Amino acid sequence: MKKICLSLLLAALLGLAGTAAAQTIRIPKIGGLQLPQPRTSTTKAGSTGSLSQDEAARGLKEALTQGISKGADQASQTDGFYLNRLIRIPFPPDAQRVATTLRSIGLGREVDKFELTLNRGAEDAAKSAKPIFLAAIKSLTFKDVWGILTGEKDAATNYLKRTTTEQLTTAFKPIIQQSLDKVGATRYYAALTTRYNQIPLVRPVQTDLNQYATDKAIDGLFTLIAQEEANIRENPVARTTELLRRVFGRKSS
Template sequence: MKKNVLTAALLALTISTTSFAQDSTQQKAPAKGIFGKVLEAVTNTSAGTGGSLTNTDIASALKQALTIGIGKGSDQASALDGYFKNPLLKLTFPPEAQKVASTLRQIGLNKQVDQFELSLNRAAEDAAKKAKPVFIKAITSMSIQDAVGILRGEKDAATQYLRRTSGQQLVTEFTPIIDSTLKKNNATKYYSDLVNTYNKVPFVQKANPNLTAYATGKAVDGLFLLVAQEEAKIRENPAARVTDLLKKVFGGK
């Protein structure tokens, strides 16, 4: 019996669904497929009504799957060119300064603009190295209610949980690193020089955005985009990153 329930739990992690709308108290209603059966088993276990899927089974396996998969996303972001060569993550001029880049390119300063954007992305990649321990802390602090909520939730429920529990800490961790790296890579100087040059162009609206805050926000947003992609992989194919714990819990061993 336990093997069947645990196998169902594996399939619940691999199948993304938005069709579950049944209240957990309606246990006599028709089955809602594998996902619904797992939730029923979780509900029975929590209520002490004879379910064989334990709280430790659910929480430990889910935590390990998330730690492995989302750690991979953090590693990807912090690698060289993790932001710069990913078109979905690449940082460019702040929106309010796009005219700065466009105008400067028109007057032959392509190299300077490119140097600035490269430095901006290097800062994000440096900061992303701090992300993994922040995520691991949030995952290991997950309660059984959090774990069940992720199983029951939308396809990005784990990503939403991590953004809610660790988003502000990432901003706090990233800000000094990005500020330092921007200075180290001369991005602040490049930007200051570029903006000053732009501001000398007649009849343009002067630009002076907060570069560090912009880069930090974009770096964190990009990281959560990778986290969402990794969560999708976990749900679709957790076997690609199995461990002894996952084999024991979800493999019916």
């Protein structure tokens, strides 16, 4: 096979190689994935041997939309956080001594009730995450698409972390606070820490419950999205459309 110079390959990927429009460029297999081949103007639209840049972008966006929808829907269900060991939100670590002490004096049920409501707050807030993720997907450039397709199995998740974490945090904080108030987590936590702080000689606890719950809820969502991304990349059954099968189905031998 003739070697194609790097500059020509990059130009072709970016749609700038007008003089090479009539050539078929073969893209290597990277990381177990046969990458989509940008289709030239002379390649038939129905060809199964290549993908256009537009098809590659649409396929990735479709995969991300599918993974995000599943992840957000799973997280927002009752017990979506609470019964999932990967993302369950525990008693705040810097206030763990509160839980330990209160359990030792017979208040274990109150501690458990708080942890349940804390996770219920995250489940309630997760419903608002999907629109933010979908907006980030719409703004993907082909450079972003190519970087994700040639990246690690969590490249898409990492892209979303970079582009949405700040926005998610801003959007989630008031929602989390509302959710924690609605399910009683704020009240339970205030009662628990007040009791603890009244114990002689203990060091008072002042945890920012809202910030803690916000950070853990966002981390949990990204954990679920990473699972879905890996599933689509590695599991043929997870590719539910022809476009997904074309983009992600070209495994190396």
